Amino acid sequence: MISRKNNPTSAGGENPAAPKAPVLPAELHQTTADSGTSLTTNHGLVIADNQNSLKAGGRGPTLLEDFVLREKITHFDHERIPERIVHARGSGAHGYFQVYEPLGDITKAAFLNDPKVKTEVFARFSTVAGGAGSGDLARDVRGFAVKFYTSEGNYDLIGNNIPVFFIQDAIKFPDLVHAVKMEPDRGFPQAASAHDTFWDFATLTPESMHMLMWIMSDRAIPRSLRMIEGFGVHTFRLIDASGTARFVKFHWRPTIGAASVLWDEAVKINGADPDFHRRDLWEAIDQGNFPEWELALQVFDQATADSLDFDVLDATKLIPEEIIPLRVVGKMVLNRNPDNFFAETEQVAFLPTNLVPGIDFSNDPLLQGRLFSYQDTQLSRLGGPNFHQIPINAPRCPMHNFQRDGLRQMQVPKGRVNYEPNSLDGGAPRENPSRGFTSHAEPMEGSKVRQRSATFADHYSQARLFFRSMTLPEQTHIVGAFAFELGKVETHAIRQRMLGHLALIDTSLHDQVADALGLKGHTDEIAPALPPRDLAPSPALSLIGKAVKTFAGRKVGVLVTDGFDPSLLTALRSTAKTAKAGLVVIAPKVGGVQDAEGKHVPADFALSAASSVFFDAVVILATSPAATDLATQAAAVDWVANAFAHLKVIGHTAGAQPLLDRGGVRAGAGIVALTERKSVDTFFEAAKKGRIWDREPSLRRPG
Ligand code: HDE
Numbered sequence: 001m002i003s004r005k006n007n008p009t010s011a012g013g014e015n016p017a018a019p020k021a022p023v024l025p026a027e028l029h030q031t032t033a034d035s036g037t038s039l040t041t042n043h044g045l046v047i048a049d050n051q052n053s054l055k056a057g058g059r060g061p062t063l064l065e066d067f068v069l070r071e072k073i074t075h076f077d078h079e080r081i082p083e084r085i086v087h088a089r090g091s092g093a094h095g096y097f098q099v100y101e102p103l104g105d106i107t108k109a110a111f112l113n114d115p116k117v118k119t120e121v122f123a124r125f126s127t128v129a130g131g132a133g134s135g136d137l138a139r140d141v142r143g144f145a146v147k148f149y150t151s152e153g154n155y156d157l158i159g160n161n162i163p164v165f166f167i168q169d170a171i172k173f174p175d176l177v178h179a180v181k182m183e184p185d186r187g188f189p190q191a192a193s194a195h196d197t198f199w200d201f202a203t204l205t206p207e208s209m210h211m212l213m214w215i216m217s218d219r220a221i222p223r224s225l226r227m228i229e230g231f232g233v234h235t236f237r238l239i240d241a242s243g244t245a246r247f248v249k250f251h252w253r254p255t256i257g258a259a260s261v262l263w264d265e266a267v268k269i270n271g272a273d274p275d276f277h278r279r280d281l282w283e284a285i286d287q288g289n290f291p292e293w294e295l296a297l298q299v300f301d302q303a304t305a306d307s308l309d310f311d312v313l314d315a316t317k318l319i320p321e322e323i324i325p326l327r328v329v330g331k332m333v334l335n336r337n338p339d340n341f342f343a344e345t346e347q348v349a350f351l352p353t354n355l356v357p358g359i360d361f362s363n364d365p366l367l368q369g370r371l372f373s374y375q376d377t378q379l380s381r382l383g384g385p386n387f388h389q390i391p392i393n394a395p396r397c398p399m400h401n402f403q404r405d406g407l408r409q410m411q412v413p414k415g416r417v418n419y420e421p422n423s424l425d426g427g428a429p430r431e432n433p434s435r436g437f438t439s440h441a442e443p444m445e446g447s448k449v450r451q452r453s454a455t456f457a458d459h460y461s462q463a464r465l466f467f468r469s470m471t472l473p474e475q476t477h478i479v480g481a482f483a484f485e486l487g488k489v490e491t492h493a494i495r496q497r498m499l500g501h502l503a504l505i506d507t508s509l510h511d512q513v514a515d516a517l518g519l520k521g522h523t524d525e526i527a528p529a530l531p532p533r534d535l536a537p538s539p540a541l542s543l544i545g546k547a548v549k550t551f552a553g554r555k556v557g558v559l560v561t562d563g564f565d566p567s568l569l570t571a572l573r574s575t576a577k578t579a580k581a582g583l584v585v586i587a588p589k590v591g592g593v594q595d596a597e598g599k600h601v602p603a604d605f606a607l608s609a610a611s612s613v614f615f616d617a618v619v620i621l622a623t624s625p626a627a628t629d630l631a632t633q634a635a636a637v638d639w640v641a642n643a644f645a646h647l648k649v650i651g652h653t654a655g656a657q658p659l660l661d662r663g664g665v666r667a668g669a670g671i672v673a674l675t676e677r678k679s680v681d682t683f684f685e686a687a688k689k690g691r692i693w694d695r696e697p698s699l700r701r702p703g
Contacts (some may be wrong), residue, residue: 003579004335006544009234016307016332017684023051023052026034026600029679031502034050036176039068039138041068042096047438051680053066053069054068054069054687055461058081064076065342081346081347081382081383082380083383084126084389085377085383086128087127087128087132087143087145088126088130088506089126089127089130089131089134089136089191090122090125090126091125091225091277091278091281091282091345091587092118092122092123092125092338092348092677093122093123093281093291093334093335093336093337094335094336094337094338094344095121095123095290095334095335095340096118096121096122096333096335097118097119097146097173097330097333097334098115098116098117098330098333099113099115099117099329099370100115100330101115102115103329106238106246106248106299107238107359108239108240109150109241109356109359110151110152110356111150111151111152111153111262111356112206112329112330112358113150115700116153118449119148119149119151120396121147121149121334122146122348122392123144123146123147123239123332124143124145124320124345124348125142125143125144125228125663126141126142126143126145127140127143127191128140128141128142129180129181129191129193130162130190130191130192130415131190131191134190134191134273134274135191135220135270135274135280135376136269136276136438137266137267137269137277138191139192139194139213139216139220139263139485140191140220140480141161141164141215141220142161142213142222142228143160143161144159144160144161144230144231144252145157145158146158146230146252147350147393147682148395149395150397150696152356152357153354153355153395153399154202154354154393154433155356155359156350156352156354158352158370159209159230159231159232159233160230160233161219161228161230161231161244161319162211162214162219162220162231163251164210164211164214164317164462165211165233165235165366166202166205166207166208167205167207167366168316168456169369170365170370170373170450173366173373176201177189177209179198179552180193180197180198180201182482183196183197185615186438186471188490193215194484194489194515195360196489199486199489199495199498200491203497203501204348205492205508206459206529207316207456208316208502209459209460209463209501209504209505210459211561212463212469213463213478213505215481216478216482216633217306217474217477217478217481218261218451218543219259219543220607221259221260221261221265221266222258222259222260222261223259223260223516223616224277224278224280225256225277225280225281225290226280226281227254227257227259227260227285228254228258229247229251229253229254230251230293232248232249232250232251232565234315234367235247235249235305235312235313235362236248236250236362237246237271237359237360237362238297238299238360238362239356239357239358239360241360246299246300247296247299247303247304247305248297248298248300248314249318249319249324249571251295251297251298252294252295252296252332253293253294254293254327255292255294255326255331256291256548256550256552256553257547257548259543260543261549261613261646262477262691263477263480263481264557264646264700265613265642268611268642269611269613269614270615272613272614273611274375277560278584280459282337283555283582285334285335285336286337289553289580290333292331292332292333292334293332294328294329294330294332295328295330295331295332296328296329296455297326297327297329298319298327299310299324299326300319300324302661306529307507308323308563309461309533309535310461310462311453311455312362313363313456314364314455314456314461315364315367316462320535320536320538320541321538321540322536322539323495333566339596342391343390346394347382347390347392348392348393349378349382349390351372351374351375352370352371352374353374357435360439363442364428365686376695383408385407385408386407386410387408388419389408395613402418402419402427402429404418415497425668438452457465457530458529458530459528459529459530460501460504460505460528460530460531460532461532461534462535462610464506464532465536465537466537467506467509468506468537469537469539469541469542470541470542471693473542473693474542474543474544475509476701476702477702479509479702480516480517480700480702482498482502482509482513483513483517483702484600486498486513488519494521495517496522497524497526498666499517499523500523503523503526504532511525512702514587516701516702517691539691549689549690550579550583550618550688551581551617551684551687551688552579553581553583554579554581554582554616554617555581555584556582556583556584556616556619557584557586557610557612557614557615557617557619558583558584558620558637559587559619559620559621559622560585560586560593560621560622561587561593561622561626561627561630562593562623562624563595563596563625564593564596564601564621564626564627564653565595565596565621566595566597566599566601567677568653568680569595569601569672571677571680572619572651572683573685576684579684580617582616584604584605584610585602585604585605586603586604587601587603587608588606588607588626588630588633589603590605590606590609595625607633607666608615610634611638612638612642612648613642613646615643615648616648616687617648617649617650617651617683617687618639618640618643619651619674619683620651620652620653620656620659621652621674622653622655622656622659623655624654624655626655627656627657627659627660628658628659628660630659631658636659637663640660641663642662642663643663643665643700644664644666644695645699646691646693647693648691649683649686649692650665650670650671651672651674651679652671652672652673652674653673653674654673654675667693668692669686670686670692670695672686676696
């Protein structure tokens with residue numbers, strides 16, 4: 001505060017000799033013009049004072065003349081650009097992709113043919129429905145977009161963590177997105193499908209049934225962005241050097257396995273740390289635990305496509321791995337965090353039209369619409385046609401053409417030739433039929449129609465296939481999700497309609513949801529375009545069924561109290577390190593505790609700041625008096641009760657019992673008494689297997 005006493009000019013009138021109130025500690029001021037880097041305006045003028053605006057007297061009005069202030073504030077006023085209409089909330093990282101062996105038998109794409117080459121990539125993961133500031137744990141599909149900066153130009157594989165989509169034709173996309181986003185009159189809910197407009201649209205759109213099953217499954221609430229699968233969704237084409245085209249479906253598989261959280265956990269994580277996924281990705285990369293995915297392909301020819309009982313151009317269908325197995329072809333490693341979130345993660349512009357020779361589109365009508373949309377959206381997001389010059393979007397290979405000028409042109413093209421053909425500049429770029437991109441010459445004929453192919457008409461069989469491929473806990477979670485979402489819907493008729501669809505998908509699913517809602521006998525009769533068929537289940541679709549038994553990339557939270565046994569913490573630390581897992585020490589207060597040997601042990605977090613929902617398994621190293629005291633504290637009791645309710649493995653000392661009792665922890669599978677070194681191994685062995693699913697039926701039922 002500048003007081004009147006040391007500011008004698010308050011009554012007006014200039015007094016340059018008046019003492020100035022210090023604003024910053026002296027060492028933070030740049031004291032001499034020549035030391036260090038000088039702050040400048042955007043035009044290079046060195047700034048002498050970045051703490052005070054130019055005023056008519058120390059307490060007088062600010063002068064319009066203050067161009068330094070005006071430049072700074074004007075720039076600030078324009079710092080935001082329109083967020084993405086979908087996928088606004090995203091997190092990105094740099095890395096590389098490397099193919100395991102040349103794929104010349106199926107594609108001529110250069111980056112898929114040289115195992116020595118590490119192709120630079122930038123990946124962005126996102127939720128779809130919420131705004132840029134929404135919570136990470138929304139029930140939603142996750143975007144999985146990868147830009148490969150190849151020697152032949154940028155290739156963008158823009159997929160999701162779910163292999164199918166809500167709609168079959170691009171013309172329905174604006175309706176779908178309007179329906180799921182905030183309702184237009186009230187502006188809520190944010191990042192949630194649990195509202196009337198979404199379920200109204202979905203229940204009137206039978207083609208969405210298969211995707212609804214995935215969205216209501218655990219896939220929509222991942223444990224970590226490092227633990228999601230990715231899918232190209234559409235059928236694409238690969239072209240080999242002889243020009244032979246084959247169909248392909250793209251898959252990404254995380255090497256540490258795919259995993260999800262429970263819905264109750266998701267809700268709590270969103271409150272305790274809305275940046276949970278973004279932070280997790282950042283910290284993993286920062287600590288050198290680089291996330292990795294293998295790229296796998298389902299490659300098939302036209303005859304195989306014709307033999308399938310659905311249309312491969314229909315994005316609401318998947319090809320079970322049991323029918324066309326995955327060929328694992330390479331690996332992506334994300335090993336560098338962005339330097340600047342805005343410049344990179346926000347400004348990255350993915351385009352399904354970014355292709356390289358050897359890869360091509362199919363006629364999937366959803367994909368065809370995307371080919372136009374992404375380019376178009378960048379024009380308004382990034383302010384004009386030169387967004388490819390932004391460093392994160394620029395190709396790493398040479399790029400030459402005669403496109404010129406436009407808003408935000410950053411280059412200074414030389415010479416008088418800006419057209420082709422020309423004879424004035426012998427060195428000017430020319431088309432190149434031998435290396436250039438050519439579209440697959442697919443024969444075409446047909447009438448110009450607005451029509452949905454009859455081969456797209458089965459909306460229920462694969463929804464049924466998905467449900468029946470799930471393990472029991474996964475099926476129960478789907479029932480719970482439907483019950484939650486439909487429970488939030490206000491219009492009863494919408495619930496009835498959805499029950500009608502569920503009855504077509506699977507009778508037991510329908511009955512369980514109707515029961516959870518308390519709405520038996522409220523089911524609409526729905527006449528399907530085609531009656532659903534029983535297809536062979538695909539166990540590969542189950543997350544639990546194929547869970548990787550590992551604790552790598554996971555995190556254990558260790559709650560310590562005064563007087564705890566430090567040898568157990570040492571053993572936990574070293575085993576966690578060997579398991580490539582994280583360990584976080586939590587104490588009642590962030591200042592830490594004194595161990596049994598009287599040594600001060602610092603804490604990473606206070607109990608109140610590190611809810612047990614952040615961890616994959618927990619340990620309580622408590623003495624009996626400390627546990628008795630903690631048992632009177634709601635935060636500690638919740639910590640333990642939540643870990644138990646979220647089916648986590650819990651390691652504990654004998655002294656922790658009073659707290660365990662208060663938290664309702666019952667002895668049984670996954671509750672490991674920690675006594676000496678060996679018991680620490682037992683704890684990690686149990687934690688590796690993931691959640692204790694058998695505990696769940698006794699703790700919650702859908703509804
Ligand atoms: Fe997108 N989608 N989308 N989408 N999409 C966008 O492009 C669109 C679809 C996907 O991290 C937008 O640059 C249409 C399917 C991802 O920046 C926009 C249709 C799949 C991302 C757009 C679809 C996706 C987007 C918004 C139906 C899975 C985020 C900002 C025809 C295969 C990429 C932008 C990133 C983003 C349009 C359907 C994935 C508006 C019209 C299917 C991962 O152009």
